[in-house]
Amino acid sequence: MKSMAARDDNVAGWNWHPPLPIEGAPIFVFPLQPLRAARWFFSVGFLGSFLLPYVGSSLVAWVFLHPDLARCVTPEIGWMVEIFARNLGIMVLVAGGLHVYFHTYRRQGSAHRFDARELARDDPRFVGRSQVIDNIFWSCASGVTLWTASEILFMWAYASGHLPILAWDDSPVWFGLLFVVVPFWQSVHFYLIHRLLHWKPVYRSIHALHHRNVAIGPWSGISMHPIEHVLYFSSVVLHLVVPSHPLHVIFHLQFLVLGAVQSHCGYQDILVRGRAVFALGDFFHQLHHRYFTCNYGTDYVQLDRWFGSFHDGTSEATRRLTRHGRGRSG
Template identity: 50%
Template sequence: AGGLHLFFYSLHSQGERLRYDNRALEQLQKNFLFRNQVHDNMFWSLASGVTTWTIYEVLMFWAMANGYAPVLLWSEHPGWFIIITLLTPIWISLHFYWVHRWLHWPPLYRLAHALHHKNTNVGPWSGLSMHPVEHVLFFSSILIHFVVPASPFHILFHMQHQSLTAATSHTGYEAMLIKDKSYLALGTFHHQMHHRYFDCNYGNLEMPWDKWFGSFHDGTDASHDAFKTRKKTLRGKG
């Protein structure tokens, strides 16, 4: 997150090219700690996010070392080793989708997820800027390895993938440009729409969970009309 923030927001290396929202990240706003969006996001990412990430990682290594979690070795099962590696991002994506939808349940939203949604315009530090309760839920996908065998490599890959993609998906830019050519795909319009409208696009683009479960918004007028109709229907049922 720090490197991306330095490139895009401190050095302005790309200007506003491929940026989704040209508004500056907020300062002098009482709803952020230290009255500064970036400093607020850094605090929650490091004080709560990295702490929770570390606790889960240490827990899994300890469980594997002491026989509480099954261990998968490349030397014994190379095929399964590769399969678990390939399935890990899909599992993270599915877990994130349903945890994210649950976090939009009003009581849980008010308790925890509202902190993340203070960021209506996002930057790299916004990705892991969450309430401690949300961090516990967000990283809990790793607990599947108390059942599904894994190696220390899988634990590291799982946690790094989940944490680092949170930063890249919140850069506020579609891609990093090097010499006017798209060099690295970063944030997605898909998730940018979620921060704008809240009740849509709970997942990511790795898997079409939102299309399959009726929460997709692609930014078109037709999609927005369908989104508003769906919200009215849900409110009517409530």
């Protein structure tokens, strides 16, 4: 399905793309645009598809699927395995479910799919010569393990009193607001570590593993080198500094993991009878997978725009970034 062809000739390389140029969240823009910002915040694309689903899933995980915090005082294998098993289950459910829906049964065909290229098969660069098997391996063996390790450290610190626990009654406003702060903090943190990951020696030995995925699927999102996982999950250091509850840490980690799974789907939306009902994809990051040296952050805080590495999807942006020796095609 081709669309928007009339708006920009850059469509040549894409099966589908959103209206160009893409703009990013109108939050940290000057002069401030409060009405646009409010509309964006309460949209299906942000509140309905990224913020509320992860507040909900982390709440379910904390209330029903989490070992009693009192047990976490002593580092015993039992409660740690419980957290690992739960996280692995969530991963398989979300990434596996989206993969089966979009790539095994092709329930949506190529509607709202960015890149028509299929996930690689019989390619010696991937574990098992299969991009999907390779991506599952890195996502589960390294991704889920280090996601769980980060969570275990925090649960132990909260249980043993090394970190104070913010209660809802202490400050309901801050308790709620922190869920909103996380995506914007993560946007800045990701930009910074991602710039480091594109420094040549680091790129070659670490980040290239993620960038073998040019056509991307749900399992590609968190398919990273273990050192990249450590850097990526270090976003949760925020909770060492600001008063938080264990629920915030669980939410933050789910946002990091499942947000990446969701945004690497390769599709912009889930469509029901041709109508977009749930936002998935992230053309902003899809452009990074094609041109590599642009769009290092996320479009919540527009650091790429401020520092000259923003690709808005247009062919003019491709020319500009290539002229500066920044862009290369994947």
